[in-house]
Amino acid sequence: MRVHKSLFGGGGNAVENRKLLNFWARFIIAIANSITFLVLLWLLFYADVKDSSRDLINILVGTYVAVLVKITDYFFREKKDPEHEEK
Numbered sequence: 001m002r003v004h005k006s007l008f009g010g011g012g013n014a015v016e017n018r019k020l021l022n023f024w025a026r027f028i029i030a031i032a033n034s035i036t037f038l039v040l041l042w043l044l045f046y047a048d049v050k051d052s053s054r055d056l057i058n059i060l061v062g063t064y065v066a067v068l069v070k071i072t073d074y075f076f077r078e079k080k081d082p083e084h085e086e087k
Contacts, residue, residue, distance in 0.1 A: 030071045037064040 043049060044057050 030075070033064065033067050033071060037068055040064060
């Protein structure tokens with residue numbers, strides 16, 4: 001019997017499928033946050049925005065810097081994750 005495996009799960013055991021789907025969910029969230037940050041930077045530097053709205057964009061850019069730091073920390077920091085030890 002041949003088991004079809006893909007990048008999005010569907011093959012193998014249930015634990016491996018869940019780990020793979022969790023990875024893709026986190027990856028998509030990280031990409032969405034990165035795109036949002038780039039849009040905010042574009043609005044801040046290239047778009048004609050009222051001064052009152054520019055203050056709000058500055059606050060959002062500061063917030064997204066913290067979000068991107070946490071995302072980078074999640075993907076590149078060495079950690080002991082119980083999910084990776086699950087068998």
